[in-house]
Amino acid sequence: EDQVTQSPEALRLQEGESSSLNCSYTVSGLRGLFWYRQDPGKGPEFLFTLYSAGEEKEKERLKATLTKKESFLHITAPKPEDSATYLCAVQEATGNTPLVFGKGTRLSVIA
Amino acid sequence: DAGITQSPRHKVTETGTPVTLRCHQTENHRYMYWYRQDPGHGLRLIHYSYGVKDTDKGEVSDGYSVSRSKTEDFLLTLESATSSQTSVYFCAIRDRQGMNTEAFFGQGTRLTVV
Numbered sequence: 001e002d003q004v005t006q007s008p009e010a011l012r013l014q015e016g017e018s019s020s021l022n023c024s025y026t027v028s029g030l031r032g033l034f035w036y037r038q039d040p041g042k043g044p045e046f047l048f049t050l051y052s053a054g055e056e057k058e059k060e061r062l063k064a065t066l067t068k069k070e071s072f073l074h075i076t077a078p079k080p081e082d083s084a085t086y087l088c089a090v091q092e093a094t095g096n097t098p099l100v101f102g103k104g105t106r107l108s109v110i111a
Numbered sequence: 112d113a114g115i116t117q118s119p120r121h122k123v124t125e126t127g128t129p130v131t132l133r134c135h136q137t138e139n140h141r142y143m144y145w146y147r148q149d150p151g152h153g154l155r156l157i158h159y160s161y162g163v164k165d166t167d168k169g170e171v172s173d174g175y176s177v178s179r180s181k182t183e184d185f186l187l188t189l190e191s192a193t194s195s196q197t198s199v200y201f202c203a204i205r206d207r208q209g210m211n212t213e214a215f216f217g218q219g220t221r222l223t224v225v
């Protein structure tokens with residue numbers, strides 16, 4: 001069973017059409033949840049860290065939120081340059097463990 | 112940008128040959144990781160290091176070995192490459208683990224085993 005599940009796998013939006021990406025997790029305790037953006041042919045680029053339920057972080061057109069079982073990445077009025085794969089990763093609270101990643105959501109924003 | 116350099120960036124090799132990928136960092140971070148990324152699987156951890164000469168296995172470690180003789184370098188070796196190891200390999204670094212610190216990634220190495 002995957003510890004981190006992202007949905008949808010792919011999302012196609014018109015420019016200006018707001019939407020949300022989901023990241024659900026099943027780790028027993030969460031110390032942190034991380035969002036990354038990955039452009040084709042490049043390494044993942046860090047966006048946000050969320051620590052506790054109810055927390056929100058914003059950056060330009062992106063806003064990340066966290067509940068006890070999932071996180072959402074809200075994209076408001078997206079532009080074509082927001083097209084990328086968005087990755088979610090979790091850090092378990094128990095033990096000294098590496099990040100566990102979901103499979104990502106591939107976002108395409110069409111002008 | 113975090114100071115992480117992966118080399119080579121692209122490599123084509125034949126089945127059965129040994130291959131070594133290098134990750135070099137200039138951040139003096141303690142933790143270094145090797146991930147592979149494949150369609151439908153996302154990023155999967157191969158091995159990681161928590162200090163010089165201290166390494167541990169990830170979820171897909173079979174067929175891979177690693178070494179870290181200096182803080183700044185983390186090597187990934189495929190002892191006898193197979194076609195199933197065709198992938199994009201990413202190195203990542205992290206200052207602390209178990210704490211809320213992000214990992215920074217290199218640009219990746221695209222490996223093709225023919």
